[in-house]
Amino acid sequence: MHLCEWLLDILPKxxxxxxxxxxxxxxxxxxxxxxxxxxxxxxxxxxxxxxxDEFTHTIQANLRLDRHDPYFDLKVKLETxxxxxxxxxxxxxxxxxxVESPLLFVIGQAPAGDIVDDDTFVYIKPGTTDLDxxxxxxxxxxxxxxxxxxxxxxxxxxxVNCGANLNDGPCNCKVN
Ligand SMILES: [Zn+2]
Ligand SMILES: [Zn+2]
Numbered sequence: 001m002h003l004c005e006w007l008l009d010i011l012p013k014x015x016x017x018x019x020x021x022x023x024x025x026x027x028x029x030x031x032x033x034x035x036x037x038x039x040x041x042x043x044x045x046x047x048x049x050x051x052x053d054e055f056t057h058t059i060q061a062n063l064r065l066d067r068h069d070p071y072f073d074l075k076v077k078l079e080t081x082x083x084x085x086x087x088x089x090x091x092x093x094x095x096x097x098x099v100e101s102p103l104l105f106v107i108g109q110a111p112a113g114d115i116v117d118d119d120t121f122v123y124i125k126p127g128t129t130d131l132d133x134x135x136x137x138x139x140x141x142x143x144x145x146x147x148x149x150x151x152x153x154x155x156x157x158x159x160v161n162c163g164a165n166l167n168d169g170p171c172n173c174k175v176n
Contacts, residue, residue, distance in 0.1 A: 025047060025048070025133045027039075033067070075102055107125075
């Protein structure tokens with residue numbers, strides 16, 4: 001018996017989402033009957049191989065699985081507080097991440113020649129027992145983290161002349 005299967009037997013039934021190595025956050029499909037399931041997990045950033053300088057806190061994952069064969073309809077909600085440098089004044093700031101994304105899996109073969117251009121729609125092989133969500137979760141988090149980071153919307157930034165943090169008050173350059 002595979003270690004993961006053995007652990008699944010002894011874990012409480014709410015712990016079907018499991019991860020034992022980096023880049024593996026798996027949904028054990030046979031554990032879910034038809035209908036809706038709520039899965040709550042805390043995921044360590046290192047499990048998703050996220051940059052430890054940016055992802056400093058545990059990620060709260062809230063998955064809502066609606067199984068209606070051949071469909072596995074997932075709504076993924078991820079929440080965490082990440083760390084960044086303010087783009088204007090370079091001081092450390094928090095990046096509040098709260099992202100909700102759908103993921104739709106279908107058991108079966110993609111129709112030949114049919115190009116599926118919606119990347120939230122994924123075909124999985126019949127007989128698949130474990131759905132690894134790590135790459136998707138990682139991508140959602142990295143996308144949510146990207147973009148502008150400011151300590152406050154009103155941040156005054158650094159003086160281009162002397163480098164003083166203008167949030168601390170005007171620098172002497174302003175006199176001239
Ligand atoms: Zn700032
Ligand atoms: Zn200055």
